[in-house]
Amino acid sequence: MIESLLKELALHGAINRYILVTTSQIGASLGISQQSASRWISKTAEMGLIRKESVGRNIKVKITREGLNILKYEFFRYLILFGSPAIITLKGIVISGLGEGKYYVMKGGYRTQIHQKLFFDPYPGTLNVKLYPEYIEKFGEILEHEPVILDGFSEGDRNYGRVFSYFATLNGTPGALIVPEMTQYRDTVEIISEYSLREKHRLKDGTNVEIKVYL
Amino acid sequence: MIESLLKELALHGAINRYILVTTSQIGASLGISQQSASRWISKTAEMGLIRKESVGRNIKVKITREGLNILKYEFFRYLILFGSPAIITLKGIVISGLGEGKYYVMKGGYRTQIHQKLFFDPYPGTLNVKLYPEYIEKFGEILEHEPVILDGFSEGDRNYGRVFSYFATLNGTPGALIVPEMTQYRDTVEIISEYSLREKHRLKDGTNVEIKVYL
Protein backbone atom coordinates (compact mmCIF):
# COMPACT_ATOMS: atom_id res chain seq x y z
CA MET A 1 0.00 0.00 0.00
CA ILE A 2 2.71 2.45 1.01
CA GLU A 3 4.65 1.66 -2.11
CA SER A 4 1.55 2.23 -4.24
CA LEU A 5 0.85 5.52 -2.50
CA LEU A 6 4.39 6.75 -3.02
CA LYS A 7 4.26 5.73 -6.65
CA GLU A 8 0.95 7.46 -7.17
CA LEU A 9 2.16 10.68 -5.55
CA ALA A 10 5.36 10.50 -7.57
CA LEU A 11 3.36 10.18 -10.78
CA HIS A 12 1.44 13.26 -9.72
CA GLY A 13 4.77 15.06 -9.54
CA ALA A 14 5.52 14.97 -5.80
CA ILE A 15 9.22 14.29 -6.30
CA ASN A 16 11.25 17.30 -5.20
CA ARG A 17 8.28 19.61 -4.86
CA TYR A 18 5.00 19.97 -3.04
CA ILE A 19 1.84 19.14 -4.95
CA LEU A 20 -1.71 19.95 -3.97
CA VAL A 21 -3.81 16.82 -3.73
CA THR A 22 -7.14 15.85 -2.27
CA THR A 23 -7.58 12.66 -0.34
CA SER A 24 -10.52 11.61 -2.50
CA GLN A 25 -8.45 12.03 -5.65
CA ILE A 26 -5.67 9.85 -4.28
CA GLY A 27 -8.19 7.38 -2.91
CA ALA A 28 -9.82 7.10 -6.31
CA SER A 29 -6.47 6.54 -8.00
CA LEU A 30 -5.60 3.79 -5.56
CA GLY A 31 -9.04 2.24 -5.49
CA ILE A 32 -9.61 2.97 -1.81
CA SER A 33 -11.89 5.36 0.05
CA GLN A 34 -11.20 9.00 0.82
CA GLN A 35 -10.91 8.07 4.49
CA SER A 36 -8.35 5.39 3.89
CA ALA A 37 -6.34 7.65 1.63
CA SER A 38 -6.34 10.29 4.36
CA ARG A 39 -5.18 7.74 6.90
CA TRP A 40 -2.44 6.32 4.69
CA ILE A 41 -1.13 9.74 3.80
CA SER A 42 -0.89 10.61 7.49
CA LYS A 43 0.75 7.31 8.31
CA THR A 44 3.26 7.61 5.50
CA ALA A 45 4.06 11.14 6.63
CA GLU A 46 4.64 9.90 10.19
CA MET A 47 7.06 7.35 8.81
CA GLY A 48 8.99 10.20 7.22
CA LEU A 49 8.45 8.99 3.66
CA ILE A 50 6.48 12.04 2.64
CA ARG A 51 6.05 15.53 4.03
CA LYS A 52 2.50 16.77 4.46
CA GLU A 53 1.29 20.30 5.09
CA SER A 54 -2.13 21.81 5.37
CA VAL A 55 -3.06 24.62 3.03
CA GLY A 56 -6.33 25.96 4.33
CA ARG A 57 -8.71 23.04 4.06
CA ASN A 58 -6.48 21.28 1.53
CA ILE A 59 -3.17 19.50 1.82
CA LYS A 60 0.07 19.52 -0.06
CA VAL A 61 2.54 16.67 -0.03
CA LYS A 62 6.03 15.97 -1.20
CA ILE A 63 8.10 12.82 -1.16
CA THR A 64 11.17 12.85 1.08
CA ARG A 65 14.57 11.43 0.28
CA GLU A 66 13.62 8.32 2.28
CA GLY A 67 10.46 7.87 0.28
CA LEU A 68 12.30 8.36 -2.96
CA ASN A 69 14.80 5.71 -1.92
CA ILE A 70 12.01 3.18 -1.66
CA LEU A 71 10.82 3.99 -5.15
CA LYS A 72 14.34 3.79 -6.52
CA TYR A 73 14.83 0.43 -4.89
CA GLU A 74 11.63 -0.98 -6.33
CA PHE A 75 12.56 0.41 -9.72
CA PHE A 76 15.95 -1.28 -9.36
CA ARG A 77 14.21 -4.60 -8.73
CA TYR A 78 12.13 -4.18 -11.86
CA LEU A 79 15.25 -3.37 -13.83
CA ILE A 80 16.82 -6.62 -12.71
CA LEU A 81 13.71 -8.35 -14.03
CA PHE A 82 13.23 -6.64 -17.33
CA GLY A 83 16.53 -4.94 -18.09
CA SER A 84 16.72 -1.54 -19.63
CA PRO A 85 13.78 -1.22 -21.98
CA ALA A 86 13.68 0.06 -25.50
CA ILE A 87 11.88 3.37 -25.62
CA ILE A 88 10.89 4.56 -29.08
CA THR A 89 9.88 8.15 -29.59
CA LEU A 90 7.42 9.12 -32.30
CA LYS A 91 6.46 12.65 -33.32
CA GLY A 92 3.58 13.89 -35.37
CA ILE A 93 0.54 16.13 -35.42
CA VAL A 94 -2.92 15.64 -34.05
CA ILE A 95 -5.58 14.91 -36.64
CA SER A 96 -9.26 14.14 -36.43
CA GLY A 97 -10.27 10.54 -36.77
CA LEU A 98 -13.57 9.48 -38.17
CA GLY A 99 -15.06 9.47 -34.69
CA GLU A 100 -14.86 5.71 -34.78
CA GLY A 101 -12.37 5.56 -31.96
CA LYS A 102 -14.96 6.51 -29.42
CA TYR A 103 -17.29 3.88 -30.73
CA TYR A 104 -14.63 1.17 -30.55
CA VAL A 105 -13.08 1.97 -27.21
CA MET A 106 -16.42 1.87 -25.47
CA LYS A 107 -17.42 -1.43 -27.06
CA GLY A 108 -17.71 -3.77 -24.12
CA GLY A 109 -15.42 -6.32 -25.67
CA TYR A 110 -12.50 -3.93 -25.92
CA ARG A 111 -13.21 -1.85 -22.87
CA THR A 112 -13.15 -4.82 -20.53
CA GLN A 113 -9.89 -6.01 -21.99
CA ILE A 114 -8.32 -2.56 -21.73
CA HIS A 115 -9.22 -2.64 -18.07
CA GLN A 116 -7.82 -6.13 -17.56
CA LYS A 117 -4.70 -5.90 -19.66
CA LEU A 118 -3.73 -2.24 -19.75
CA PHE A 119 -5.08 -1.38 -16.30
CA PHE A 120 -6.99 1.80 -16.93
CA ASP A 121 -10.50 2.86 -17.78
CA PRO A 122 -10.26 4.43 -21.20
CA TYR A 123 -11.61 7.87 -21.88
CA PRO A 124 -14.18 7.35 -24.62
CA GLY A 125 -12.24 8.32 -27.67
CA THR A 126 -8.88 7.89 -29.31
CA LEU A 127 -6.36 10.51 -30.28
CA ASN A 128 -5.17 10.16 -33.85
CA VAL A 129 -1.66 11.30 -34.63
CA LYS A 130 -0.26 11.59 -38.13
CA LEU A 131 3.43 10.81 -37.93
CA TYR A 132 6.08 12.91 -39.57
CA PRO A 133 7.55 10.85 -42.43
CA GLU A 134 10.86 10.28 -40.66
CA TYR A 135 9.07 8.42 -37.85
CA ILE A 136 7.11 5.99 -39.98
CA GLU A 137 9.97 3.53 -40.07
CA LYS A 138 10.26 3.62 -36.29
CA PHE A 139 6.59 2.83 -36.05
CA GLY A 140 7.36 -0.29 -38.05
CA GLU A 141 10.03 -1.25 -35.50
CA ILE A 142 7.50 -1.07 -32.72
CA LEU A 143 5.32 -3.62 -34.43
CA GLU A 144 8.16 -6.12 -34.30
CA HIS A 145 7.95 -6.16 -30.52
CA GLU A 146 5.55 -8.27 -28.53
CA PRO A 147 2.31 -6.37 -27.94
CA VAL A 148 -0.39 -6.70 -25.34
CA ILE A 149 -3.10 -8.31 -27.44
CA LEU A 150 -6.73 -7.30 -27.17
CA ASP A 151 -8.65 -10.25 -28.57
CA GLY A 152 -11.27 -9.86 -31.24
CA PHE A 153 -14.89 -10.67 -30.54
CA SER A 154 -18.28 -10.78 -32.18
CA GLU A 155 -21.27 -8.67 -31.31
CA GLY A 156 -24.47 -9.36 -33.15
CA ASP A 157 -23.46 -10.06 -36.71
CA ARG A 158 -20.45 -7.76 -36.59
CA ASN A 159 -16.89 -9.00 -35.99
CA TYR A 160 -14.29 -6.94 -34.22
CA GLY A 161 -10.69 -7.83 -34.95
CA ARG A 162 -7.65 -8.19 -32.73
CA VAL A 163 -5.91 -5.05 -31.58
CA PHE A 164 -2.24 -4.83 -30.68
CA SER A 165 -1.37 -2.42 -27.90
CA TYR A 166 1.77 -1.04 -26.32
CA PHE A 167 2.24 1.00 -23.16
CA ALA A 168 3.02 4.55 -24.20
CA THR A 169 2.89 8.16 -23.08
CA LEU A 170 1.63 11.14 -25.03
CA ASN A 171 3.43 14.30 -23.95
CA GLY A 172 4.19 12.45 -20.74
CA THR A 173 0.66 11.29 -19.99
CA PRO A 174 0.38 7.52 -19.66
CA GLY A 175 -1.81 5.51 -21.98
CA ALA A 176 -1.40 3.04 -24.77
CA LEU A 177 -0.68 2.97 -28.45
CA ILE A 178 -3.23 0.78 -30.18
CA VAL A 179 -2.89 -0.80 -33.59
CA PRO A 180 -5.78 -2.75 -35.10
CA GLU A 181 -4.37 -5.90 -36.63
CA MET A 182 -6.20 -5.18 -39.86
CA THR A 183 -5.54 -1.64 -40.92
CA GLN A 184 -4.18 -0.03 -44.01
CA TYR A 185 -2.89 3.15 -42.38
CA ARG A 186 0.74 2.98 -41.37
CA ASP A 187 1.44 6.67 -41.03
CA THR A 188 -1.21 7.34 -38.43
CA VAL A 189 -1.27 6.01 -34.88
CA GLU A 190 -4.00 5.95 -32.28
CA ILE A 191 -3.52 6.62 -28.60
CA ILE A 192 -5.92 5.87 -25.79
CA SER A 193 -5.64 7.05 -22.23
CA GLU A 194 -7.54 7.30 -19.00
CA TYR A 195 -7.83 11.03 -19.64
CA SER A 196 -9.04 13.17 -22.46
CA LEU A 197 -5.70 13.90 -24.04
CA ARG A 198 -7.19 16.72 -26.12
CA GLU A 199 -8.37 18.50 -23.00
CA LYS A 200 -5.43 17.68 -20.77
CA HIS A 201 -2.86 18.97 -23.23
CA ARG A 202 -5.14 21.47 -25.02
CA LEU A 203 -4.58 19.78 -28.32
CA LYS A 204 -6.12 20.93 -31.57
CA ASP A 205 -5.81 19.44 -35.01
CA GLY A 206 -2.31 20.25 -36.17
CA THR A 207 -0.68 20.43 -32.72
CA ASN A 208 2.71 18.76 -32.42
CA VAL A 209 2.84 15.87 -29.99
CA GLU A 210 5.45 13.41 -28.79
CA ILE A 211 4.70 9.76 -28.15
CA LYS A 212 7.05 7.51 -26.22
CA VAL A 213 6.45 3.81 -26.60
CA TYR A 214 7.88 1.50 -23.92
CA LEU A 215 8.79 -1.94 -25.21
CA MET B 1 0.52 -7.71 -1.74
CA ILE B 2 -0.24 -9.43 -5.00
CA GLU B 3 2.12 -7.14 -6.83
CA SER B 4 4.85 -7.85 -4.29
CA LEU B 5 4.27 -11.57 -4.57
CA LEU B 6 4.46 -11.49 -8.35
CA LYS B 7 7.61 -9.41 -8.19
CA GLU B 8 9.19 -11.76 -5.71
CA LEU B 9 8.37 -14.83 -7.77
CA ALA B 10 9.62 -13.09 -10.89
CA LEU B 11 12.92 -12.32 -9.19
CA HIS B 12 13.16 -16.00 -8.30
CA GLY B 13 12.87 -16.71 -12.03
CA ALA B 14 9.20 -17.65 -12.38
CA ILE B 15 8.78 -15.80 -15.67
CA ASN B 16 8.23 -18.28 -18.48
CA ARG B 17 9.11 -21.34 -16.42
CA TYR B 18 8.12 -23.20 -13.30
CA ILE B 19 10.25 -22.73 -10.23
CA LEU B 20 10.23 -24.81 -7.09
CA VAL B 21 9.51 -22.70 -4.05
CA THR B 22 8.47 -23.26 -0.47
CA THR B 23 5.83 -21.17 1.15
CA SER B 24 8.10 -20.37 4.09
CA GLN B 25 10.80 -19.10 1.77
CA ILE B 26 8.37 -16.77 -0.01
CA GLY B 27 6.84 -15.76 3.29
CA ALA B 28 10.27 -14.84 4.60
CA SER B 29 11.07 -12.81 1.50
CA LEU B 30 7.81 -10.90 1.83
CA GLY B 31 7.96 -10.54 5.58
CA ILE B 32 4.83 -12.62 6.23
CA SER B 33 4.22 -16.06 7.69
CA GLN B 34 4.37 -19.36 5.88
CA GLN B 35 0.61 -19.67 6.23
CA SER B 36 -0.06 -16.29 4.71
CA ALA B 37 2.29 -16.94 1.86
CA SER B 38 0.47 -20.20 1.19
CA ARG B 39 -2.87 -18.41 1.13
CA TRP B 40 -1.67 -15.61 -1.12
CA ILE B 41 -0.10 -18.02 -3.56
CA SER B 42 -3.37 -19.94 -3.79
CA LYS B 43 -5.39 -16.77 -4.15
CA THR B 44 -3.12 -15.39 -6.84
CA ALA B 45 -3.32 -18.71 -8.67
CA GLU B 46 -7.13 -18.60 -8.50
CA MET B 47 -7.00 -15.15 -10.04
CA GLY B 48 -5.06 -16.62 -12.93
CA LEU B 49 -1.96 -14.53 -12.33
CA ILE B 50 0.24 -17.51 -11.58
CA ARG B 51 -0.02 -21.23 -12.22
CA LYS B 52 0.60 -23.50 -9.28
CA GLU B 53 1.26 -27.24 -9.26
CA SER B 54 2.09 -29.69 -6.54
CA VAL B 55 5.26 -31.70 -6.82
CA GLY B 56 5.05 -34.30 -4.11
CA ARG B 57 4.87 -32.32 -0.92
CA ASN B 58 6.32 -29.22 -2.60
CA ILE B 59 4.93 -26.74 -5.07
CA LYS B 60 6.11 -25.21 -8.28
CA VAL B 61 4.79 -21.94 -9.65
CA LYS B 62 5.07 -19.91 -12.79
CA ILE B 63 3.73 -16.49 -13.70
CA THR B 64 1.05 -16.38 -16.38
CA ARG B 65 0.76 -13.87 -19.19
CA GLU B 66 -1.80 -12.00 -17.10
CA GLY B 67 0.54 -11.83 -14.14
CA LEU B 68 3.38 -10.69 -16.33
CA ASN B 69 1.19 -7.94 -17.72
CA ILE B 70 0.76 -6.53 -14.24
CA LEU B 71 4.50 -6.47 -13.69
CA LYS B 72 5.07 -4.85 -17.06
CA TYR B 73 2.49 -2.21 -16.28
CA GLU B 74 4.07 -1.37 -12.95
CA PHE B 75 7.47 -1.25 -14.60
CA PHE B 76 6.02 1.11 -17.21
CA ARG B 77 4.83 3.41 -14.44
CA TYR B 78 8.29 3.46 -12.90
CA LEU B 79 9.77 4.24 -16.29
CA ILE B 80 7.50 7.26 -16.59
CA LEU B 81 8.86 8.39 -13.24
CA PHE B 82 12.53 7.77 -13.67
CA GLY B 83 13.08 7.42 -17.38
CA SER B 84 15.44 4.88 -18.81
CA PRO B 85 18.31 4.55 -16.37
CA ALA B 86 21.99 4.53 -17.03
CA ILE B 87 23.39 1.09 -16.41
CA ILE B 88 27.16 0.90 -16.20
CA THR B 89 28.83 -2.47 -16.47
CA LEU B 90 32.13 -3.14 -14.74
CA LYS B 91 34.27 -6.25 -15.06
CA GLY B 92 37.09 -7.50 -12.97
CA ILE B 93 38.36 -10.35 -10.84
CA VAL B 94 37.60 -11.33 -7.29
CA ILE B 95 40.34 -10.57 -4.79
CA SER B 96 40.64 -10.97 -1.06
CA GLY B 97 40.15 -7.89 1.03
CA LEU B 98 41.78 -7.39 4.35
CA GLY B 99 38.84 -8.97 6.06
CA GLU B 100 37.81 -5.51 7.12
CA GLY B 101 34.63 -5.59 5.09
CA LYS B 102 33.00 -8.01 7.46
CA TYR B 103 33.94 -5.86 10.38
CA TYR B 104 32.51 -2.73 8.78
CA VAL B 105 29.30 -4.09 7.36
CA MET B 106 28.27 -5.50 10.69
CA LYS B 107 29.02 -2.31 12.56
CA GLY B 108 25.68 -1.22 13.90
CA GLY B 109 25.96 2.23 12.42
CA TYR B 110 26.30 0.96 8.87
CA ARG B 111 24.15 -2.13 9.15
CA THR B 112 21.11 -0.20 10.28
CA GLN B 113 21.51 2.27 7.45
CA ILE B 114 21.92 -0.49 4.88
CA HIS B 115 18.64 -1.87 6.10
CA GLN B 116 16.91 1.50 5.98
CA LYS B 117 18.34 2.87 2.76
CA LEU B 118 19.27 -0.13 0.65
CA PHE B 119 16.53 -2.43 1.98
CA PHE B 120 18.39 -5.62 2.67
CA ASP B 121 20.18 -7.27 5.54
CA PRO B 122 23.79 -7.49 4.48
CA TYR B 123 25.66 -10.76 4.56
CA PRO B 124 28.59 -10.11 6.88
CA GLY B 125 31.35 -9.42 4.45
CA THR B 126 32.11 -7.56 1.29
CA LEU B 127 33.28 -8.92 -2.03
CA ASN B 128 36.29 -7.09 -3.37
CA VAL B 129 36.68 -6.88 -7.12
CA LYS B 130 39.78 -5.60 -8.86
CA LEU B 131 38.66 -3.93 -12.06
CA TYR B 132 40.29 -4.54 -15.38
CA PRO B 133 42.11 -1.34 -16.36
CA GLU B 134 39.65 -0.48 -19.13
CA TYR B 135 36.83 -0.22 -16.58
CA ILE B 136 38.51 2.12 -14.16
CA GLU B 137 37.36 5.18 -16.04
CA LYS B 138 33.79 3.93 -16.00
CA PHE B 139 34.02 3.55 -12.25
CA GLY B 140 34.88 7.23 -12.16
CA GLU B 141 31.69 8.00 -14.11
CA ILE B 142 29.62 6.21 -11.52
CA LEU B 143 30.94 8.47 -8.80
CA GLU B 144 29.55 11.48 -10.65
CA HIS B 145 26.02 10.20 -10.07
CA GLU B 146 24.03 10.78 -6.93
CA PRO B 147 24.66 7.98 -4.45
CA VAL B 148 22.63 6.66 -1.56
CA ILE B 149 24.67 8.05 1.31
CA LEU B 150 25.40 6.02 4.42
CA ASP B 151 26.25 8.62 7.05
CA GLY B 152 29.38 8.41 9.12
CA PHE B 153 29.21 7.88 12.87
CA SER B 154 31.38 7.57 15.93
CA GLU B 155 31.74 4.55 18.13
CA GLY B 156 33.91 4.86 21.19
CA ASP B 157 36.88 6.95 20.11
CA ARG B 158 36.82 5.69 16.55
CA ASN B 159 35.21 7.61 13.67
CA TYR B 160 33.62 5.89 10.72
CA GLY B 161 33.33 7.97 7.56
CA ARG B 162 30.56 8.40 5.04
CA VAL B 163 30.03 5.67 2.50
CA PHE B 164 28.53 6.20 -0.94
CA SER B 165 26.42 3.37 -2.28
CA TYR B 166 24.72 2.48 -5.54
CA PHE B 167 22.25 -0.27 -6.35
CA ALA B 168 24.06 -2.91 -8.33
CA THR B 169 24.07 -6.57 -9.27
CA LEU B 170 26.96 -8.96 -9.25
CA ASN B 171 26.51 -11.66 -11.88
CA GLY B 172 22.81 -10.84 -11.68
CA THR B 173 22.46 -11.04 -7.91
CA PRO B 174 21.15 -7.81 -6.38
CA GLY B 175 23.17 -5.87 -3.89
CA ALA B 176 25.03 -2.59 -3.74
CA LEU B 177 28.33 -1.11 -4.75
CA ILE B 178 29.83 0.71 -1.79
CA VAL B 179 32.53 3.35 -1.93
CA PRO B 180 33.94 4.79 1.28
CA GLU B 181 34.21 8.55 0.85
CA MET B 182 37.82 8.45 2.01
CA THR B 183 39.69 5.79 0.13
CA GLN B 184 42.77 5.74 -1.98
CA TYR B 185 41.91 2.69 -4.05
CA ARG B 186 40.20 3.50 -7.32
CA ASP B 187 40.79 0.25 -9.15
CA THR B 188 39.05 -1.94 -6.61
CA VAL B 189 35.35 -1.92 -5.78
CA GLU B 190 33.41 -3.47 -2.96
CA ILE B 191 30.04 -5.16 -3.27
CA ILE B 192 27.66 -6.08 -0.51
CA SER B 193 24.59 -8.22 -0.81
CA GLU B 194 22.00 -10.07 1.20
CA TYR B 195 23.70 -13.29 0.19
CA SER B 196 27.20 -14.63 0.36
CA LEU B 197 28.25 -13.83 -3.16
CA ARG B 198 31.26 -16.10 -2.89
CA GLU B 199 29.07 -19.07 -2.06
CA LYS B 200 26.18 -18.26 -4.35
CA HIS B 201 28.35 -17.90 -7.41
CA ARG B 202 31.19 -20.19 -6.26
CA LEU B 203 33.72 -17.42 -6.54
CA LYS B 204 37.38 -17.82 -5.77
CA ASP B 205 40.14 -15.26 -5.92
CA GLY B 206 40.77 -14.62 -9.59
CA THR B 207 37.27 -15.49 -10.83
CA ASN B 208 35.86 -13.12 -13.45
CA VAL B 209 32.74 -11.25 -12.40
CA GLU B 210 30.42 -8.72 -13.95
CA ILE B 211 28.94 -5.83 -11.98
CA LYS B 212 26.04 -3.79 -13.28
CA VAL B 213 25.46 -0.49 -11.55
CA TYR B 214 22.00 1.10 -11.88
CA LEU B 215 22.07 4.89 -11.76
Add this chain to the structure above:
DNA sequence: ATTACTACGCGCCGAGTAA
Protein backbone atom coordinates in the same frame (compact mmCIF):
# COMPACT_ATOMS: atom_id res chain seq x y z
C1' DA C 1 10.84 -31.52 6.32
C1' DT C 2 6.60 -29.92 3.52
C1' DT C 3 1.33 -27.65 2.42
C1' DA C 4 -2.66 -25.85 3.96
C1' DC C 5 -6.58 -26.37 7.03
C1' DT C 6 -9.32 -24.13 11.18
C1' DA C 7 -9.73 -20.68 14.82
C1' DC C 8 -9.21 -16.40 16.43
C1' DG C 9 -7.97 -11.66 17.26
C1' DC C 10 -6.08 -7.46 15.57
C1' DG C 11 -6.20 -4.05 12.36
C1' DC C 12 -7.82 -2.06 8.20
C1' DC C 13 -11.58 -0.28 5.42
C1' DG C 14 -15.40 2.49 4.62
C1' DA C 15 -19.88 4.78 6.35
C1' DG C 16 -21.32 8.47 8.78
C1' DT C 17 -20.30 12.82 10.33
C1' DA C 18 -18.15 17.12 12.51
C1' DA C 19 -15.69 21.11 11.63
Add this chain to the structure above:
DNA sequence: TTTACTCGGCGCGTAGTAA
Protein backbone atom coordinates in the same frame (compact mmCIF):
# COMPACT_ATOMS: atom_id res chain seq x y z
C1' DT D 1 -16.40 21.71 -0.99
C1' DT D 2 -12.48 19.96 2.09
C1' DT D 3 -9.85 16.74 6.17
C1' DA D 4 -10.10 13.43 9.45
C1' DC D 5 -12.56 11.68 13.51
C1' DT D 6 -15.35 7.50 15.58
C1' DC D 7 -17.28 3.12 15.09
C1' DG D 8 -18.72 -1.36 13.40
C1' DG D 9 -17.73 -5.27 10.53
C1' DC D 10 -14.88 -8.17 8.01
C1' DG D 11 -10.59 -9.46 6.02
C1' DC D 12 -5.92 -10.68 6.85
C1' DG D 13 -2.22 -12.69 9.31
C1' DT D 14 -0.55 -15.98 12.65
C1' DA D 15 -0.77 -20.00 15.84
C1' DG D 16 -1.75 -24.57 16.09
C1' DT D 17 -2.09 -28.72 13.77
C1' DA D 18 -3.23 -32.58 10.38
C1' DA D 19 -1.61 -35.03 6.60
